[in-house]
Amino acid sequence: MDDCTGGCLCGTVRFRLASEPYDAGWCHCRTCQLNSGSPAMVFATVSLADYRFDQGEAAVRRVASSSFGHRAFCGECGTPLYTHVKHQPDTIDFSVATLDEPGRVRPGFHIFWTSRLPWIEIDDRLPKYDRFRPDTVGLDGTEPPA
Numbered sequence: 001m002d003d004c005t006g007g008c009l010c011g012t013v014r015f016r017l018a019s020e021p022y023d024a025g026w027c028h029c030r031t032c033q034l035n036s037g038s039p040a041m042v043f044a045t046v047s048l049a050d051y052r053f054d055q056g057e058a059a060v061r062r063v064a065s066s067s068f069g070h071r072a073f074c075g076e077c078g079t080p081l082y083t084h085v086k087h088q089p090d091t092i093d094f095s096v097a098t099l100d101e102p103g104r105v106r107p108g109f110h111i112f113w114t115s116r117l118p119w120i121e122i123d124d125r126l127p128k129y130d131r132f133r134p135d136t137v138g139l140d141g142t143e144p145p146a
């Protein structure tokens, strides 16, 4: 993949991925709905070291979004940038929509399908999981969001 770059709405934060993202998927949990103000979010995973700020890192703010993780967002415009959870310390899940070319990263599954909004209609034949995927790395002992 060519350089995968992205940023926030106001342009303060710019980032670049040093490796190809993987495990892209939709999340329909309440935390994502509230964090985005939207029915769902699409995340993809990349190693923490490979998510590199080109500018605006000082403007990035973090909020504890659960007992086991935080979300980073642009402190100037509020764009949600990524989530980082304790049970996956070496990777982050970034918002695919923040890429300059978000269409390049295709989601492959849905999680927290049971929390989806009743008027959303998705007929994409992707696997749909009630909560987390059963093989989620390091999930034992964590308390998933309701």
Ligand SMILES: [Zn+2]
Pocket (backbone or CB within 6 Å): 008, 009, 010, 011, 012, 013, 074, 075, 076, 077, 078, 079
């Ligand atoms: Zn911004």
Ligand SMILES: [Zn+2]
Pocket (backbone or CB within 6 Å): 027, 028, 029, 030, 031, 032, 033, 112
């Ligand atoms: Zn979620």
